[in-house]
Amino acid sequence: MVQKMFLRLVCYAVCLLPLNNYATPTTQMWSLQGEAGSFAPAGWSHLEVPALTRVQGVRMKLVINTLVDERFDPVKGKKAALNFYQMEDTIAASGLIITEGTVLLADLAVAADLPLRILEKNNPHVLRDVLPKGTAIYGLNYTTSSKEALAMVEKQEKYTTALAVQYQKRRKQVLSFMPDPTTHSATTYVVRSGDYLGKISSRTGASVSDIRKWNKLKGNTIYPGQKLTVWKPKGAKVTTMAVAAAIVKKEEKEVAAVRTSKNENFLSYEVKPGDTLWSIAQKFPGVSADNLKSYNKMNELIKAGEHLKIPTQMITDYSPEKYPAAQ
Template sequence: MKIFINTAFLLLFSFGFSQTNQENLNIQKNENTKEFYSDSALLFFKSPDSLVLQVHTDAILIDSLWMNELIKSPLYDTAQYVLGDDEMLVTDLEELSTDLLKERLKYLNSKTPFNIDYNPQLEQIIRTYLQKRKSSLSTIMERARYFFPMFEEHLAKYNIPMELKYLAVVESALNPNARSRMGATGLWQFMYQTGKFYDLEVSSYIDERSDPYRATEAACMYLESLYKMYGDWSMALAAYNSGPGNVSKAIRRAGGSTNYWNIRPYLPRETAAYVPAFYATLYIFEFANEHNLKAKENAMSYYATDTVQVKRQLTFAQINETLNVDIEVLKFLNPQYKLDIIPYVKDKNYSLTLPLKDIGNFVSNEQLIYAYAAVEDAAREKPLPALIAENNRITHKVKKGEYLGKIAAKHGVAESNLKKWNNLKSTKLQVGQKLVIYPKNTNPVVASKVTPANDNKGEHSFYIVKLGDSLWSIAKKFTNVSVQNIKEWNNIWSVKSLKPGIKLKIFN
């Protein structure tokens, strides 16, 4: 369905954008900005602060009309999850009686291909979720508003029950960057080897197990193959969690039975609780309204986004500085890029997902954004890390007395990269913990250091940051001042530091 929507959307856009179509560019190199473009005006682009973005008002109007149509359509249904103002303080949960639960489970059993029968353990799991994890369910349902339409699109393609969208809730709480202690990663928690089997790329820059679209496609293929193997969705779910090998052993220990509840005592402990947890999650989402469970109102809709294929390497910071798209939004929409960098590799299709309102600005100003990035990259003293394939990685087992900085120094990598590669929230390590490390490139290309146009001496003025400002837009307000100047004068090295009310020093 989204393919149809995107096609119609792009057809509408073709009337609003006056730029030359760049989709057929065959770029061989990206070191020199001139090699990207034939437009002579761009050859005078020498510094980031000379960038002036185009605004196509007709296209913006089309965006607005298109979003209005989406909001009115069933595809943009917010009734089930969105929390109304009058419901914000409704937190009491009425007791769920056994008789009522039996009635509801019987209803679910009649409308789904799963064997959802009442049992006391399932009742206990449902009550535990409702009573002890209710506060987190609103956040999960907020994410569901974005991810579920994507899941349903793929599930329908493979003729898989729609209820299996709830499997990702059990697997990752709908966190695309989730990583288990065993190394399973992403919304659908793929292990490395399983991900490679389904062509999910893993490198120093990218982990497609965290790519919502690619990983969902792979999960559907895997679930389809498991169902063909067992002919039963409960068995397929057990195999998805523990692997077909463990399920086969449980079948043998159960005397050859292929009924999930018969083999359940012989499954690994985690898997034995896995299918009931799925049924509990299915119940909670299907009867969310009855339990006053709603998503937050600021949830982003899947249909309010679109993608574009990039034609040169871009960092999230560069996208933020040119389009003023919040870094956290970029991370949420593009979780597969581990270092907040979208690489460019010949014959690879790396895409950028943006809010619908920003896609038009990107397409209208694509050449200028690439030129801006080229100039900023040339001014960077430290080069961006080289793309390293997954097969070049090594595994380090933490020994007693080791800490993150020591391990990073030993292997010649940055501590911050070590944290990103292993999804570490802090620097605390445990003895025996395994860390994934991508060895430092032996032949890095070092960009030459560029001396800033102005130093931090002499007369200066102050600028107070306003809502909606970016480093680029601020630099444009002053003569002979670049983004790099503002960063150095004010010790700003992260766009997160730029907040309304902050006073910036600007030297004359």
């Protein structure tokens, strides 16, 4: 009887002990969660130690940027989480700290004679191949001499300089295809149904060739909803140029076409003696005789003086400059 009462007292005393006395996370219990760089909880977590948010990590003086997210550091990340939640810190310090300057992870892998993928796996906090000064590296099993470290830093500086030169070269190349940003501003034009490059040129004041160049268009094909970059002088307003209908005269050149004011989606062509639907279609690339019959609701019989509608959407090389209005 006394023995049973003693066992009950022991169990009761154990239950009353503070939980923190047992909150000593072991290495096997830690795991990674979330995505590096996110504002949500991410990095090392434990059953009793949640992962830190980005704000909490910064508050614990962890480095979080595009190169490193120390919430995922096998040592710093765990220590920061334990300290933030006021748990006992049982994580031993380890790893190689980069102190000389910025180096490349690939150079360290070569120096340590390790596969790069192994080094990347051991260092989930490293987001890029570039390691800033102060970054810790784990699983290296190699200590660099001051001379080797300085050589790596110098190599990285040359690499960074080469990238900057390449960037400036590419930037000048891109800027050569567009106006000076100090005098012009870029606007986005959304293609609407019935638009063609010539019509957009009339609306924006930019030439068809410039619109092609700015948007890397090889031809005249565009589609509704497509976004085009159009540059215009700063302070200038984009206006729609009104193109009035004109009477086609007999002495005009062979392709006498004019956009009507009632419908800007077609041209008006006056049939001349000897014309056929086929010969008329040949004057407008992309338009067939069947298109003319269908669009004008007619058969193959046409007569001189008759006006046919030519849909501008079908003309592959259409622009107001190439098909000017009759004078």
